[in-house]
Each structure stands twice: as structure tokens, then as C-alpha cells.
Amino acid sequence: xxxxILLDKRPEGKPTKSDFKFVNETTPEVNSGEILLKTxxxxxxxxLRGRMRDVKSYIPPxxxxxxxxxxxxxxxxxxxxxxxxxxxxxxxxxxxKEQQVSNGDGLIKVDAxxxxxxxxxxxxxxxxxxxxxxxxxxxxxxxxxTLLVSGAAGAVGSVVGQIGKIxxxxxxxIAGSDEKVTLLKSDFGFDDAINYNTTDNMAKAIAExxxxxxxxxxxxxxxDISDAVFYNINKKARLVICGAISVYNETxxxxxxxxxxxxxxxxxxxxxxIIFDYVDKYPEAMKQLGQWLGEGKLTYKETIVEGFEATPxxxxxxxxxKNKGKMVVKV
Amino acid sequence: xxxxILLDKRPEGKPTKSDFKFVNETTPEVNSGEILLKTxxxxxxxxLRGRMRDVKSYIPPxxxxxxxxxxxxxxxxxxxxxxxxxxxxxxxxxxxKEQQVSNGDGLIKVDAxxxxxxxxxxxxxxxxxxxxxxxxxxxxxxxxxTLLVSGAAGAVGSVVGQIGKIxxxxxxxIAGSDEKVTLLKSDFGFDDAINYNTTDNMAKAIAExxxxxxxxxxxxxxxDISDAVFYNINKKARLVICGAISVYNETxxxxxxxxxxxxxxxxxxxxxxIIFDYVDKYPEAMKQLGQWLGEGKLTYKETIVEGFEATPxxxxxxxxxKNKGKMVVKV
Numbered sequence: 144x145x146x147x148i149l150l151d152k153r154p155e156g157k158p159t160k161s162d163f164k165f166v167n168e169t170t171p172e173v174n175s176g177e178i179l180l181k182t183x184x185x186x187x188x189x190x191l192r193g194r195m196r197d198v199k200s201y202i203p204p205x206x207x208x209x210x211x212x213x214x215x216x217x218x219x220x221x222x223x224x225x226x227x228x229x230x231x232x233x234x235x236x237x238x239x240k241e242q243q244v245s246n247g248d249g250l251i252k253v254d255a256x257x258x259x260x261x262x263x264x265x266x267x268x269x270x271x272x273x274x275x276x277x278x279x280x281x282x283x284x285x286x287x288x289t290l291l292v293s294g295a296a297g298a299v300g301s302v303v304g305q306i307g308k309i310x311x312x313x314x315x316x317i318a319g320s321d322e323k324v325t326l327l328k329s330d331f332g333f334d335d336a337i338n339y340n341t342t343d344n345m346a347k348a349i350a351e352x353x354x355x356x357x358x359x360x361x362x363x364x365x366x367d368i369s370d371a372v373f374y375n376i377n378k379k380a381r382l383v384i385c386g387a388i389s390v391y392n393e394t395x396x397x398x399x400x401x402x403x404x405x406x407x408x409x410x411x412x413x414x415x416x417i418i419f420d421y422v423d424k425y426p427e428a429m430k431q432l433g434q435w436l437g438e439g440k441l442t443y444k445e446t447i448v449e450g451f452e453a454t455p456x457x458x459x460x461x462x463x464x465k466n467k468g469k470m471v472v473k474v
Numbered sequence: 475x476x477x478x479i480l481l482d483k484r485p486e487g488k489p490t491k492s493d494f495k496f497v498n499e500t501t502p503e504v505n506s507g508e509i510l511l512k513t514x515x516x517x518x519x520x521x522l523r524g525r526m527r528d529v530k531s532y533i534p535p536x537x538x539x540x541x542x543x544x545x546x547x548x549x550x551x552x553x554x555x556x557x558x559x560x561x562x563x564x565x566x567x568x569x570x571k572e573q574q575v576s577n578g579d580g581l582i583k584v585d586a587x588x589x590x591x592x593x594x595x596x597x598x599x600x601x602x603x604x605x606x607x608x609x610x611x612x613x614x615x616x617x618x619x620t621l622l623v624s625g626a627a628g629a630v631g632s633v634v635g636q637i638g639k640i641x642x643x644x645x646x647x648i649a650g651s652d653e654k655v656t657l658l659k660s661d662f663g664f665d666d667a668i669n670y671n672t673t674d675n676m677a678k679a680i681a682e683x684x685x686x687x688x689x690x691x692x693x694x695x696x697x698d699i700s701d702a703v704f705y706n707i708n709k710k711a712r713l714v715i716c717g718a719i720s721v722y723n724e725t726x727x728x729x730x731x732x733x734x735x736x737x738x739x740x741x742x743x744x745x746x747x748i749i750f751d752y753v754d755k756y757p758e759a760m761k762q763l764g765q766w767l768g769e770g771k772l773t774y775k776e777t778i779v780e781g782f783e784a785t786p787x788x789x790x791x792x793x794x795x796k797n798k799g800k801m802v803v804k805v
């Protein structure tokens with residue numbers, strides 16, 4: 144038997160466990176050309192919330208009563224496909240199932256000797272690619288500039304900040320607890336950090352921590368925090384819009400300050416992106432991230448939750464900021 | 475004697491005539507290296523409202539009890555500068571004075587034979603440059619795409635739309651009266667236009683007029699109209715943020731919908747600019763605009779108000795949309 148997690152209802156506001164349903168399936172049969180996969184690690188990510196809505200977006204919405212899919216590291220248990228052997232580990236966008244068959248399309252073999260398997264969902268996976276390509280392709284950081292990162296203690300944010308330091312920028316992070324603020328400075332090498340939960344006037348706090356203004360803003364959160372940033376951007380600032388976790392659970396799109404006057408006044412650029420826009424840059428980015436990781440210039444944090452059954456709760460916990468770094472479920 | 479218009483008070487909300495003060499000055503003396511200028515045409519522009527606030531921006535705020543400055547066409551009445559002769563016409567950023575002296579810095583001679591003098595404040599001046607460079611440098615329009623223009627019957631908007639047509643795009647305008655809607659279609663060659671004052675659901679109206687979605691949005695207004703546009707942008711849309719006339723008079727920055735989720739979903743770009751960012755592209759742009767004008771491919775409208783004393787009111791009238799095309803004062 145193999146457990147599967149289906150989307151049972153479309154969440155209203157913040158997701159709850161009752162939006163998900165567990166079902167038992169018989170172990171699937173492996174036909175010619177296919178492989179049987181056993182799930183080891185499941186990536187839970189804020190962007191999945193978007194796919195739970197029934198609206199057009201860059202990827203189609205999840206269907207009700209069908210399994211959720213996300214980044215997964217799995218082991219090949221049986222192979223009738225010449226490209227894969229029993230014992231291989233693969234990374235791919237797979238279903239939230241304990242076991243599943245695949246024809247191998249879109250799967251990448253990963254080397255369990257080179258890095259811990261979970262790293263391929265994080266720093267050496269979508270997380271690292273998102274951080275590196277968003278920052279370099281849109282943010283175009285220059286040595287000596289100031290980089291401000293929101294959601295800085297999250298999976299992407301913590302990598303963005305470290306890359307900023309490697310590239311010679313002053314890096315300031317925004318996070319939601321004193322513990323995270325300490326972590327950003329001690330473990331990830333941020334120059335400074337702000338706890339938005341204990342700060343009344345964010346615009347003023349940003350001005351103090353970024354005395355030369357903000358040249359690059361890497362935004363994972365949107366909402367009020369981003370509103371405060373606009374008051375501090377420099378001429379020709381680049382605002383990399385990677386995520387908007389603060390609004391993902393809102394049933395009605397919240398109001399923010401009008402950004403247009405700030406963009407005009409500063410000739411500033413604001414650009415949204417998803418990592419799939421930069422597929423052709425993946426190899427170069429992976430190589431650079433692997434090199435920095437090998438040289439000890441990059442570090443990463445994971446919040447690893449144990450047990451397949453804990454997957455929905457791990458996803459829900461993202462919206463309360465319960466993760467430090469990449470949130471992963473170990474099956 | 476020469477009349478001068480000073481900024482007497484910083485406007486709160488919409489400017490009023492009492493924010494300006496007229497004073498009489500004696501005709502200035504012309505020293506060596508200087509020229510005496512007589513004002514013929516004064517450009518009144520929405521962006522001047524920004525300079526009336528006492529806040530940091532791309533150009534310093536106007537000082538109280540000092541003259542307003544804007545684009546002006548003047549005639550050289552007397553010259554002690556070898557680069558200028560009596561009878562020359564010049565264009566430059568000059569004070570709201572009937573007569574003034576200048577050392578000639580930043581003044582460009584204009585040819586009264588080639589085009590009407592007022593055109594050098596409009597289609598062959600900042601207006602044309604703003605339209606051409608904003609659209610081409612940020613909008614990057616491609617043949618067959620859809621271009622949506624707000625403030626479409628204004629000075630910049632009406633030129634943007636015409637350039638869009640020359641470049642082979644479907645062009646839709648947004649304006650504030652049925653008369654302007656008719657004008658956009660009959661005189662400026664827009665494919666279609668929307669009167670926002672008689673439209674309840676702007677997002678729906680835009681969807682109807684732009685059935686293939688919006689690839690390039692040239693925004694002169696901001697506010698609610700722009701909010702409605704976000705629901706209709708295409709993947710990789712470019713939003714050229716040229717002006718935000720809807721908020722220039724607000725004492726508190728109004729709230730808009732959160733744009734970040736739209737930018738992420740569509741990997742869209744939003745960029746503010748001022749024409750001074752592109753000084754190195756002026757010659758190329760002027761050449762292209764002059765050529766299209768000569769070929770009859772571009773046309774322009776002016777609202778010419780008579781009399782130096784009418785200048786403050788002409789400026790105020792911009793915010794009620796009383797102009798069609800470029801608003802100019804003939805002294």
C-alpha cells in the first residue's frame with residue numbers, strides 16, 4: 144500500500160488540514176519504460192498556495208481530488224527504463240505519494256555522495272536557482288550597493304543574502320523574530336537585520352539600517368513590508384518580485400500604497416519572475432552554486448519535518464513562518 | 475517692466491491660483507556673455523506639481539517666492555553672447571517671466587520655418603521624446619502586440635498611440651470624455667478607446683477592447699485606472715510608468731491593489747522613468763520624430779491658452795483634463 148495526499152477542497156484564506164485528504168492506493172505496477180519511485184524528501188513551498196486557487200496562472204491550478212505535486216527526491220526501487228537503475232536517486236516534480244511510477248521524463252539524477260539529498264530541493268535545487276537567477280538577472284547587483292531582502296530567513300531569502308555578500312554588497316534582511324534576526328547575522332553573514340514584528344515604523348527602521356538607501360530589493364513577501372521599502376529606494380533601484388507570501392492566503396487582494404509615484408521618482412524597475420523564465424541559465428547557475436557551496440562560501444538551513452503524514456501541516460506552517468530556511472518533509 | 479510668476483505657497487491637494495503670485499520686475503540688464511530673452515510659449519506640465527512639494531525627487535523642489543521654471547520658447551531680443559543673435563528662437567528650461575536674461579547654457583536654437591514654435595514644446599520637444607523613448611526603451615513594442623495607453627488624449631499619450639500604430643501594434647486608449655474617445659480614433663488613429671468616466675467596470679472594458687490582453691501599458695495616470703489594467707496584462711508584459719496624474723494632487727498617497735502578485739504571475743516588468751534618463755538618445759529620437767512628422771505619419775493637438783496671466787490657470791486645468799494634447803500658453 145502507498146499513501147497519497149489529494150487536494151480535497153480549495154483553501155479559503157489560510158490552508159487547513161481539512162483541505163487535504165489521505166487515501167491508500169495499492170502499490171502501482173511498473174510497465175515497460177517505467178520506474179517505481181519511493182519518496183524520500185518532499186519540498187513544501189509557498190507558491191503551491193497559488194496552484195490551489197482555481198485561477199489562470201503561470202502553471203495550471205491543482206485539480207480537486209487529485210494529488211498535490213511539488214519538488215521531490217525519490218529512490219528508484221525498480222526499473223524497466225534503461226536510463227535508470229535500482230538505487231538511483233532522482234529529483235523531479237512528483238506527486239505527494241509514498242510510492243509512484245514514472246516514465247522518467249523530467250527527472251534528474253542526483254548524487255547522494257556530493258551533498259545531502261535534501262539539498263537538491265534547496266540550495267542545489269529550485270531554491271538556489273531562484274535566489275541566484277532572480278538576484279543576478281533582475282537585481283543586477285553591483286559591489287558596494289545595498290541589498291535589502293524580505294523573508295530573509297526563508298529558503299530563498301537566506302541564499303539571496305549570502306550571494307549578495309559574496310558579490311560585495313551591504314546586505315540587510317527583514318524577518319519575523321529576534322531569533323531569525325540573530326540567525327541572519329550570525330549564520331548567514333547579513334550585515335544587519337530587522338524584526339518586522341517588533342518594529343512600529345518599518346520605513347524608518349529601513350532608513351536606519353540602509354543609510355545609503357536601497358539599490359536592490361529582493362522581495363519574498365509583498366504587503367506592508369514592501370510598502371515601507373518604497374520610501375527608501377534609490378535612483379535606478381531594482382525591485383525583484385519573487386514572492387508575495389503576505390497575500391497568498393488573502394481571499395481579496397489587499398490594498399497597498401500606490402507604487403507608481405515611487406517608480407517614476409526614482410526611475411526604478413520592478414519585475415516579477417518565476418524561475419521557469421530562466422531555464423536556459425540553470426546549468427551556469429547550478430555550477431556557480433555548487434562551487435560556492437564546495438568552497439564553504441554558502442551555507443543553508445533546513446527545517447526538516449518527519450513523516451509523510453506531516454506534509455500538509457508543514458505546508459501550512461510556512462504561512463506562520465515556522466521554518467528557518469528550506470522547509471522539507473522527510474518521508 | 476516684466477511680469478514674473480512666483481510660487482507663493484505649496485499647494486495642498488489640487489493647486490489653486492492663490493498658490494501663485496505675480497510680481498513686476500524691471501527689465502533686466504544684459505551683461506557680457508548674456509542674452510535677453512522674450513518669452514513666446516510656456517509649457518505647463520503635470521510633472522511640475524511634483525516640484526511644488528517640498529520633498530526629495532529627481533529634480534529639486536521649487537523654492538517659495540522664486541519663479542516657477544518649465545519648458546519655454548523665447549526670442550533673443552539682445553545678445554552679448556557670440557553663440558546667439560538677435561531674432562534667434564531658443565528652447566530651454568526657463569523661468570515663468572515675460573523677459574529674462576540667460577548665459578545661454580542649456581538653450582537650443584529652434585527653427586521657426588521648420589515647424590510652429592509651440593511644436594518644440596510638444597511633439598519635437600519633451601513630449602515627443604518622452605513618448606518615443608518611454609515606449610521604445612522600456613515598452614519594447616513588437617509588431618502585432620497590444621498597446622494600451624492611459625491619459626491617451628494628453629500630450630504624451632496621443633503621441634505614444636500614434637507611434638504604436640506606426641510600429642504595427644493594436645493600440646487602445648483610455649481617456650475621460652466621449653469627445654476625447656472620438657478624437658483618439660478619428661485624429662490619432664487609435665484602434666479603439668475607452669471613456670473611463672462612463673465605464674463602471676474598467677477591468678471588463680479593457681478585456682473587451684484588448685481581446686488578446688495587454689502586452690505594453692503606457693501609463694500616464696496611475697490610480698484606479700491602472701489597477702484595472704493589471705487584471706489584463708499578458709505574460710512578460712511591460713508597464714511603462716511615465717506619469718501618475720491621478721495622485722499628484724493627493725495629500726496622502728492613495729491605496730491601490732497590490733501589484734506584486736500580478737507581476738509575479740506574469741513575469742511582468744514595471745519601470746518608472748523620466749526623460750532625463752535618456753539624454754544620450756535624444757538626437758536619434760528627435761531625428762525619428764522629425765522624419766515621421768515630415769512624412770505626415772504623426773500629427774499632434776495643442777491646447778493653446780492666450781496670455782502670460784493665464785499660465786497658473788492653464789496649469790491647474792491639466793488636472794481637470796481640460797487639455798487635448800499639449801497644453802501651452804502663448805504669451
